[in-house]
Amino acid sequence: MKNAQILFIVVMLSVMTISCSENNNQADAFGNFEATEILVSAMANGQLVRFDVSSGDMLDLDQVVGLVDTIELSLRVLQIEAQQQAVLARLESIKAQKEVQQQQLNNVRKDYDRIMKMYAEGAATARQKDDVEGLLALTGKQIAATEAQMGSIQGEARALGQQVAQIKESIGKCSVTNPVKGTVLTTYANKGEVVSFGKALYKIADLSTMELKVYISGRQLSGFRIGQAVEIHIDQTNNTEYQPLEGVISWIAQSAEFTPKTIQTKEERVDLVYAMKVRVVNDGRLKIGMPGEIRIITN
Secondary structure (H helix, E strand, C coil): CHHHHHHHHHHHHHHHHHHHHHHHCCCCEEEEEECCEEEEECCCCEEEEEECCCCCCEECCCCEEEEECCHHHHHHHHHHHHHHHHHHHHHHHHHHHHHHHHHHHHHHHHHHHHHHHHHHHCCCCHHHHHHHHHHHHHHHHHHHHHHHHHHHHHHHHHHHHHHHHHHHHHHHHCEEECCCCEEEEEECCCCCCEECCCCEEEEEECCCEEEEEEEEEHHHHCCCCCCCEEEEEEECCCCCCEEEEEEEEEEECCCCEECCCCCCECCCCCCEEEEEEEEEECCCCCCCCCEEEEEECCC
């Protein structure tokens, strides 16, 4: 009887040890890896005459990877620039005309000063005085009209210049410039296709750093904080062991939400959970959508 009691105690201690070991090995949260995916779209209409993008390519920031046909826009620039040159030539002609009128005005002013002096001395008639005053006023009005004409022509030249600038801006948008350093996830167009403004060309994401999005229950919430280091586990190829990685909590939701159907938590489908993201450096093993789990690092 005594031996049976001892055997029972040993068995119970073994069960408790195994149970504690299993609880210690349980993950604190489960989720999937994600990255910020950017959809790059065409900014112009026309034929895609160049497109150097394939799935899996590594692209640098501001790398030009494609070009929409710019021939029509370039011809329009040449046409408007020719019109602008013609307008500026008219402006030079008007400027020369104003210089002549200005010289005439200077001469009339000299005559005016001489006649007015003579009139004061009684050596000039009232008619001569009236004539020189009228000529002075007329010459001034001619110069004012010429200046107004010059202003109109200058405005026309500026408007044409703005049209050229707008078309050149459109030409610049014909170049497909990569917006972020990263890996091409998929492509939606091929060289030679006719694309329209807003058409998706390819999708890219920076996979050097990824985030594991998990969901935790309200009871777990107090155990996590932004900036806290946690241990991330991903499956080995045989699905029986885990590869550990270190991550840092980068975001915790401020409000709870209903548990997504595809997400597991430590409490097995609790009603309300908090979303949380853990940033981890990708050594090449992590892929978008890959499952993972986290555990609190304890010293």
